[in-house]
Amino acid sequence: MMETVGTSMLLAAGAGPELPTVNDFLPPEILFQGTPFAINRIILIRLVATVVLLLVLGITAARAKLIPGRWQGLIEYGIDFVRNNVVYETMGELRGRRYVPMIATLFFTIFIFNLFGIIPGANMAATATVTMPLVFAIWVLVQYWIAACREKGFFRYIRDECFTPGVPWPIYILLAPIQLIELLIIRPASLTIRLFANMISGHLVLATCLAFAQYWMVEAANKFVGIPVGGIWFLGGFVMTLFEAFIAFLQAYVFAILATVYINLSYPDE
Amino acid sequence: MDIITLAEVAGNLSVIGYGLATIGPGIGLGILFGKAMESTARQPEMSGKIQTIMFIGLALVELLGLLGFVALLIK
Numbered sequence: 001m002m003e004t005v006g007t008s009m010l011l012a013a014g015a016g017p018e019l020p021t022v023n024d025f026l027p028p029e030i031l032f033q034g035t036p037f038a039i040n041r042i043i044l045i046r047l048v049a050t051v052v053l054l055l056v057l058g059i060t061a062a063r064a065k066l067i068p069g070r071w072q073g074l075i076e077y078g079i080d081f082v083r084n085n086v087v088y089e090t091m092g093e094l095r096g097r098r099y100v101p102m103i104a105t106l107f108f109t110i111f112i113f114n115l116f117g118i119i120p121g122a123n124m125a126a127t128a129t130v131t132m133p134l135v136f137a138i139w140v141l142v143q144y145w146i147a148a149c150r151e152k153g154f155f156r157y158i159r160d161e162c163f164t165p166g167v168p169w170p171i172y173i174l175l176a177p178i179q180l181i182e183l184l185i186i187r188p189a190s191l192t193i194r195l196f197a198n199m200i201s202g203h204l205v206l207a208t209c210l211a212f213a214q215y216w217m218v219e220a221a222n223k224f225v226g227i228p229v230g231g232i233w234f235l236g237g238f239v240m241t242l243f244e245a246f247i248a249f250l251q252a253y254v255f256a257i258l259a260t261v262y263i264n265l266s267y268p269d270e
Numbered sequence: 271m272d273i274i275t276l277a278e279v280a281g282n283l284s285v286i287g288y289g290l291a292t293i294g295p296g297i298g299l300g301i302l303f304g305k306a307m308e309s310t311a312r313q314p315e316m317s318g319k320i321q322t323i324m325f326i327g328l329a330l331v332e333l334l335g336l337l338g339f340v341a342l343l344i345k
Binding site for chain 2: 022085089090190193194197198200201253254257258261
């Protein structure tokens, strides 16, 4: 008996389930092949997500009433959350007012893009390749440099950040390059890596769970072992889906709040 | 079945490397959330502010774990 179970499991391991690979994130082009506007699956998801987001928010805004209904209340709750809990909490109302539209755009776009990772039919977060988070991160980079140049002036900003007063001068040889790299590279790179690596790992874990569930339940020769094991994998996949929904929100929140913090650091502190 | 290949380990050493890479962020998260809970219990009226700072710290700690993951991808 043990012999047969062991053999079937070994044979099963030989055939193997369809595990996800990194190639999932480099899908073939499906439209306009060979042109600079070539569209693959992930870019198509981005376009669909953008249209969905614009339609939902646009229709809600067009039908806005003084006394909000249930749906309008939900959207307003989201926007209030970004304004009060993210921007005003970090920057204060006076400074923050200018940045509420930008941070709200970032938050909602990233949230919807992330959420497409668990929507059936799409099953791939639109932020799961490096380019999309990079665009958002470069936007933040440009914004905090503009804020610094406007509020402090370019040279004073460089002096404050790289040549912090009150440090003995030989330290500057070490400190100045580190701070400059932090301002120019590390901040946007960390924003980018955090978002896309989270989405990639989420997709890989989810796809692994479901691939094993399908493999054990459908393809494994020994149904007596296969059904319970596959059931456990499927349960894992279900829990991971819920977890991914939470991660989609958390990453959007973290991106928005770090963008706010970085912009706030460009202002002079009284 | 060959008795020698019974306990064969197949796979990639970088998986172990990534497992090791999660230890540091794990410790960091423990300290982070523990301290955040402690300070919220001491001063419940500051919980909003503490939560914001906690999430900023969370993002930085998390990045360390993800760097290991990215290194695994591009290896």
